[in-house]
Amino acid sequence: MRPLLFINGTAILPDGMLENAAVLCRQGRIELVGSAKGKIPADAEVVDARGGYIAPGFVDIHVHGGAGADFMDGTIEAVRRVCVAHARHGTTTLFPTTTTGSPAQITAMLSACSEVQKSRRTEDGAHIAGVHLYGPFFAEDKVGCHSPEGRRSPTEKEYAHYFQTGLIQIATCAAELPGAEAFYRAARRRRCLITCGHSNASWQEMARAFRAGMRHVDHFWCAMSSVSSVRARLGVPMQGSMLEYVLGNPEMSTEVIADGCHLAPELLEFAWRMKSARRLCLVTDANRALDLPPGKYRFGSEQEGSWFESDGKVGWAPNGSLASSIMGMDHMVRHMKKATCVPLPDIIRMASLTPAERTGIAHETGSLEKGKRADVLILNRRLEVKKVFMAGQAYEIRR
Ligand SMILES: [Zn+2]
Numbered sequence: 001m002r003p004l005l006f007i008n009g010t011a012i013l014p015d016g017m018l019e020n021a022a023v024l025c026r027q028g029r030i031e032l033v034g035s036a037k038g039k040i041p042a043d044a045e046v047v048d049a050r051g052g053y054i055a056p057g058f059v060d061i062h063v064h065g066g067a068g069a070d071f072m073d074g075t076i077e078a079v080r081r082v083c084v085a086h087a088r089h090g091t092t093t094l095f096p097t098t099t100t101g102s103p104a105q106i107t108a109m110l111s112a113c114s115e116v117q118k119s120r121r122t123e124d125g126a127h128i129a130g131v132h133l134y135g136p137f138f139a140e141d142k143v144g145c146h147s148p149e150g151r152r153s154p155t156e157k158e159y160a161h162y163f164q165t166g167l168i169q170i171a172t173c174a175a176e177l178p179g180a181e182a183f184y185r186a187a188r189r190r191r192c193l194i195t196c197g198h199s200n201a202s203w204q205e206m207a208r209a210f211r212a213g214m215r216h217v218d219h220f221w222c223a224m225s226s227v228s229s230v231r232a233r234l235g236v237p238m239q240g241s242m243l244e245y246v247l248g249n250p251e252m253s254t255e256v257i258a259d260g261c262h263l264a265p266e267l268l269e270f271a272w273r274m275k276s277a278r279r280l281c282l283v284t285d286a287n288r289a290l291d292l293p294p295g296k297y298r299f300g301s302e303q304e305g306s307w308f309e310s311d312g313k314v315g316w317a318p319n320g321s322l323a324s325s326i327m328g329m330d331h332m333v334r335h336m337k338k339a340t341c342v343p344l345p346d347i348i349r350m351a352s353l354t355p356a357e358r359t360g361i362a363h364e365t366g367s368l369e370k371g372k373r374a375d376v377l378i379l380n381r382r383l384e385v386k387k388v389f390m391a392g393q394a395y396e397i398r399r
């Protein structure tokens, strides 16, 4: 394998930009990030960024599907299809995300992900770093677009089996459910990023969850509690909610769906100002309608998932609420740039290094730094994905 040299572009680093950069990779790893004036190995294969950006591959911690497949379809073909779809949008690492469903469906999803992870070839698309166990442990009143029949409270009998696969790296549970704390402790023993989502938890419940290891909240402002929703559940005096807890605790991180349909620009910018790029991730939360024409699709499993409608911009549940995004990470990055004042290195950090840090894979990927896997993107000045490299291998972008 010849060394790979990226030139003629601005490298986007965690703390700033390096113009006219040279990024040298060898044996699938980044060896050097510096100025182009340095020594260039004569045998290097040169990749010309043509005045665009050299960026780290994106890391998506919350993603359900794409190109017609949902991870909950539970087949190897479906898992590959989603990983390929997201690679086209610059995602080089992702965490396949479960939804509500039967234990059999979740088990099938886990084994399909494990098969694809073990047998991965570059043409299979984004790396699977682990699974995000997201559904089924949602609160009944915050189940959102997911099928309510597949929702339940956590029991050790059920989740012990999922954790035993060794595949779960992110674990979500609504903090107010019976058994939530035991679930968080089990997830902490597995070193998962522990998150509270689809929840109507109060401040007190969040504080207890934090002591059990919870450190993150899924899609900020979506399917989560507010002071008024907690008041409706628990009465007066009015109490703090997930929102105040996340904003008030510097250890807590969260994520936003920056597709332009879920949250207005001021909320995206507010989340960044309050939490900083080190505690805020961009996620796609994309479903199977990514890269497909408008129409009716199922969220979750192809057989039993709930129906939603894609209008070509976002998914809509039958009751008029949003049913997650249909956009890739490149779109989220462009929207953040266009709609907010957040500087580009922070935007890229939120789509790469921060999710990698929160999930414990930052030693391996997430930034252009020496020793990390050569997951590298070439973006043009409009932030469109032109080239994708995974572990130093060129990935052929098929549309
Ligand atoms: Zn959700």
Ligand SMILES: [Zn+2]
Residues within 6 Å of the ligand: 062, 064, 097, 285, 324
């Ligand atoms: Zn989701």
